[in-house]
Amino acid sequence: LQESESENKLDGETASDSESKSDFGGSSPVPTSDDTPEVLNRALSNLSSRWKNWWVRGILTLAMITFFFIIIYLGPIVLMTIVMCVQIKCFHEIITIGYNVYHSYDLPWFRTLSWYFLLCVNYFFYGETVTDYFFTLVQREEPLRILSKYHRFISFALYLAGFCMFVLSLVKKHYRLQFYMFGWTHVTLLIVVTQSHLIIHNLFEGMIWFIVPISCVICNDIMAYMFGFFFGRTPLIKLSPKKTWEGFIGGFFSTVLFGLLLSYVMAGYRYFTCPVEFNNDTNSFTVDCEPSELFQLQEYNIPVVLQSVLGWKTVRMYPFQIHSIALSTFASLIGPFGGFFASGFKRAFKIKDFASTIPGHGGIMDRFDCQYLMATFVNVYIASFIRGPNPSKLIQQFLTLRPDQQLHIFNTLKAHLVDRGVLGSLEDA
Amino acid sequence: EVDLEERLHELDLRSDSDIPDVPPPTDSTPEILKRALSGLSARWKNWWIRGILSLAMISGFFLIIYMGSFMLMLLVLSIQVKCYHEIITIGYRVYHSYDLPWFRSLSWYFLLCVNYFFYGETVADYFATFVQRREQLQFLIRYHRFISFALYLTGFCMFVLSLVKKHYRLQFYMFAWTHVTLLITVTQSHLVIQNLFEGMIWFLVPISSVICNDITAYIFGFFFGRTPLIKLSPKKTWEGFIGGFFSTVVFGFISSYFLAQHQYFVCPVEYNSETNRFVTECEPSELFQMKKYSVPPLLQAVLGWETVNMYPFQMHSFALSTFASLIGPFGGFFASGFKRAFKIKDFADTIPGHGGIMDRFDCQYLMATFVHVYITSFIRGPNPSKLLKQLLILQPEQQLSVYKTLKSHLVEKGILQPSLRG
Numbered sequence: 001l002q003e004s005e006s007e008n009k010l011d012g013e014t015a016s017d018s019e020s021k022s023d024f025g026g027s028s029p030v031p032t033s034d035d036t037p038e039v040l041n042r043a044l045s046n047l048s049s050r051w052k053n054w055w056v057r058g059i060l061t062l063a064m065i066t067f068f069f070i071i072i073y074l075g076p077i078v079l080m081t082i083v084m085c086v087q088i089k090c091f092h093e094i095i096t097i098g099y100n101v102y103h104s105y106d107l108p109w110f111r112t113l114s115w116y117f118l119l120c121v122n123y124f125f126y127g128e129t130v131t132d133y134f135f136t137l138v139q140r141e142e143p144l145r146i147l148s149k150y151h152r153f154i155s156f157a158l159y160l161a162g163f164c165m166f167v168l169s170l171v172k173k174h175y176r177l178q179f180y181m182f183g184w185t186h187v188t189l190l191i192v193v194t195q196s197h198l199i200i201h202n203l204f205e206g207m208i209w210f211i212v213p214i215s216c217v218i219c220n221d222i223m224a225y226m227f228g229f230f231f232g233r234t235p236l237i238k239l240s241p242k243k244t245w246e247g248f249i250g251g252f253f254s255t256v257l258f259g260l261l262l263s264y265v266m267a268g269y270r271y272f273t274c275p276v277e278f279n280n281d282t283n284s285f286t287v288d289c290e291p292s293e294l295f296q297l298q299e300y301n302i303p304v305v306l307q308s309v310l311g312w313k314t315v316r317m318y319p320f321q322i323h324s325i326a327l328s329t330f331a332s333l334i335g336p337f338g339g340f341f342a343s344g345f346k347r348a349f350k351i352k353d354f355a356s357t358i359p360g361h362g363g364i365m366d367r368f369d370c371q372y373l374m375a376t377f378v379n380v381y382i383a384s385f386i387r388g389p390n391p392s393k394l395i396q397q398f399l400t401l402r403p404d405q406q407l408h409i410f411n412t413l414k415a416h417l418v419d420r421g422v423l424g425s426l427e428d429a
Numbered sequence: 430e431v432d433l434e435e436r437l438h439e440l441d442l443r444s445d446s447d448i449p450d451v452p453p454p455t456d457s458t459p460e461i462l463k464r465a466l467s468g469l470s471a472r473w474k475n476w477w478i479r480g481i482l483s484l485a486m487i488s489g490f491f492l493i494i495y496m497g498s499f500m501l502m503l504l505v506l507s508i509q510v511k512c513y514h515e516i517i518t519i520g521y522r523v524y525h526s527y528d529l530p531w532f533r534s535l536s537w538y539f540l541l542c543v544n545y546f547f548y549g550e551t552v553a554d555y556f557a558t559f560v561q562r563r564e565q566l567q568f569l570i571r572y573h574r575f576i577s578f579a580l581y582l583t584g585f586c587m588f589v590l591s592l593v594k595k596h597y598r599l600q601f602y603m604f605a606w607t608h609v610t611l612l613i614t615v616t617q618s619h620l621v622i623q624n625l626f627e628g629m630i631w632f633l634v635p636i637s638s639v640i641c642n643d644i645t646a647y648i649f650g651f652f653f654g655r656t657p658l659i660k661l662s663p664k665k666t667w668e669g670f671i672g673g674f675f676s677t678v679v680f681g682f683i684s685s686y687f688l689a690q691h692q693y694f695v696c697p698v699e700y701n702s703e704t705n706r707f708v709t710e711c712e713p714s715e716l717f718q719m720k721k722y723s724v725p726p727l728l729q730a731v732l733g734w735e736t737v738n739m740y741p742f743q744m745h746s747f748a749l750s751t752f753a754s755l756i757g758p759f760g761g762f763f764a765s766g767f768k769r770a771f772k773i774k775d776f777a778d779t780i781p782g783h784g785g786i787m788d789r790f791d792c793q794y795l796m797a798t799f800v801h802v803y804i805t806s807f808i809r810g811p812n813p814s815k816l817l818k819q820l821l822i823l824q825p826e827q828q829l830s831v832y833k834t835l836k837s838h839l840v841e842k843g844i845l846q847p848s849l850r851g
Contacts, residue, residue: 398838
């Protein structure tokens with residue numbers, strides 16, 4: 001899909017595609033091969049390049065969205081596996097860019113070390129998460145119990161081994177390159193691995209907390225593009241010349257609306273609203289619960305301003321829909337900064353796309369650049385406004401305390417419960 | 430707006446390795462020292478300067494320990510800020526990036542954000558009673574993560590908005606440099622403070638072990654050094670390494686023995702809301718009560734004793750000293766490699782004869798994290814007051830179910846008598 005300069009300026013392509021194209025020009029360190037499947041190539045051979053590109057992107061977009069629906073249907077475990085695979089692919093893409101840019105394929109040990117660090121950090125995070133959610137399972141199996149009790153120590157020891165290997169691998173001529181790659185690896189781990197674990201935490205809270213944010217970002221991407229295509233006039237930011245204020249604002253309102261509608265539909269199903277739990281008896285994940293009050297219809301008074309517009313006095317909504325407004329707002333207003341960051345990065349390192357994994361779209365990172373901040377935001381939002389700490393995690397921590405500390409906490413809790421009237425004063429609860 | 434030259438040039442950043450030499454830091458030895466030592470040869474002069482400054486630093490350290498935990502925390506904070514400043518300044522010099530728009534402000538802003546986040550998470554727990562009394566603080570605590578994240582996001586958006594066409598790569602480099610530096614300096618300093626709250630002995634023994642290892646490895650290397658240890662630091666020798674290891678273990682035993690006797694060092698630091706001061710007063714835990722240990726038969730022949738009275742903490746000090754001697758030096762090698770990579774002699778010239786603060790603290794990098802991980806894995810469980818605080822935030826139904834689980838556990842273990850009165 002090598003297109004000429006003039007066509008780039010006429011095409012209504014999304015910003016992330018064309019700015020990097022326009023200053024990338026002839027030679028490139030990472031030539032992206034045309035890996036559009038032959039089938040598509042033949043079917044579209046009659047159309048002009050511009051429409052062909054549009055069709056390829058369109059078809060691939062539909063394919064990705066369909067795939068997304070299928071894995072949602074398949075359940076939480078498949079979703080988690082997919083998140084894990086996406087994480088690994090993103091890590092691989094960014095590290096490969098580093099290699100290409102620094103021509104550092106020959107650095108001793110470095111490929112092994114990068115993958116080793118990825119493994120370590122994943123082990124640490126998965127260990128922390130798994131221990132919380134699979135608590136009873138872990139307590140039953142002896143080796144798992146020891147691994148979980150000394151988890152931090154083991155993770156730290158593993159990381160240290162990698163660190164020492166790095167120091168021992170330093171070679172006189174390549175010091176600086178090696179430090180660059182070390183820094184590159186760590187920043188990449190920070191971005192990619194932390195986000196993916198926050199996503200999984202969100203998923204455990206309830207699939208709706210996973211699906212609504214991701215869909216809002218995708219919707220904003222698509223809507224901003226459409227509004228920009230049809231109404232775009234005023235440029236938004238020098239970094240991405242194809243983005244316009246019209247697209248930005250149109251995308252914002254569409255995403256908020258989309259969020260409200262999607263939440264309304266999803267909040268009716270337990271499959272989406274219940275926290276994912278691991279059932280010890282059946283050894284599988286279940287989503288079965290009494291929906292929390294977030295997911296029970298309530299009457300809201302419409303502010304006077306909107307009453308004249310909509311003609312209703314009250315409306316029945318799920319409280320979750322109010323939260324979805326916050327999520328959509330973030331996705332539309334701040335999410336794009338993640339996209340600008342990625343655009344800046346691509347221009348800085350003179351690459352067109354992160355990779356050529358998805359025909360017409362680029363690499364996995366190209367699709368997920370706006371999601372960077374979304375996962376962290378949702379996680380922080382949930383922790384701050386929705387739920388408190390996880391009770392089973394607290395019990396687990398309690399069991400590691402000394403007996404006198406346990407007794408002290410127990411008595412304080414008891415006094416607190418009696419105070420609140422939750423517990424009768426002469427109890428045997 | 431396409432830059433033709435940029436377009437045609439294939440991006441090859443290996444040239445980033447060819448940095449001009451950074452000018453050597455100026456000699457900041459005070460005049461008075463220079464005059465006093467003017468008679469000696471250069472080698473001895475250097476030795477004397479380093480020696481005097483070492484003594485000065487150690488005395489300063491003792492003075493601050495005497496002044497208490499609060500001063501120690503301030504010291505840790507100042508060191509963290511100075512280390513951060515030193516590393517960031519190196520970045521500026523290496524990339525000639527003084528003119529990057531906004532970047533200095535952004536670096537300091539990110540330092541502030543990350544510190545705010547960490548201090549809010551850790552310190553807030555310890556000041557629980559103080560915080561409970563004040564409404565505004567309660568609000569800040571409850572939404573702490575959200576506020577910290579919002580602050581960080583602002584910095585992130587400012588960075589994106591500050592990207593300038595000609596300087597993209599430099600700006601991304603500095604952004605990454607800032608973040609890696611924050612990761613190293615700020616996390617370590619907070620782990621140091623958490624160790625401090627556990628008991629000053631957990632702060633003093635690790636740091637002294639690293640310093641001791643530094644000094645004794647140097648002395649052993651000076652007198653007996655023959656076999657080079659690692660290409661990266663040609664001055665280090667195996668003799669120094671092994672001699673340093675044994676000396677540090679012995680030093681750790683001895684210093685633990687003395688420190689373990691005083692409540693001032695052994696007790697967790699607590700904030701007394703009535704007197705508005707930090708207090709270290711408690712019933713010493715069993716770690717700090719003398720026990721009889723049987724000496725293993727191997728050592729019985731050597732030492733001539735069958736049993737020995739030791740504090741259990743001394744066994745732990747053995748682990749700490751071992752780490753300080755065996756793995757700690759890797760932090761030093763890492764810093765040496767870094768200095769060679771960026772062709773600098775010292776991180777800065779803050780301390781005459783020694784270089785910058787980072788030069789003194791390079792071996793401490795990993796020690797603080799190790800001590801923290803060690804404490805959480807082997808010594809104590811989670812912080813009881815933090816646990817209680819979280820329990821009190823739960824929904825009443827959750828609290829009730831937790832209460833029932835706890836009760837059945839305590840009854841099972843016999844800690845609680847299963848009577849009607851509980």
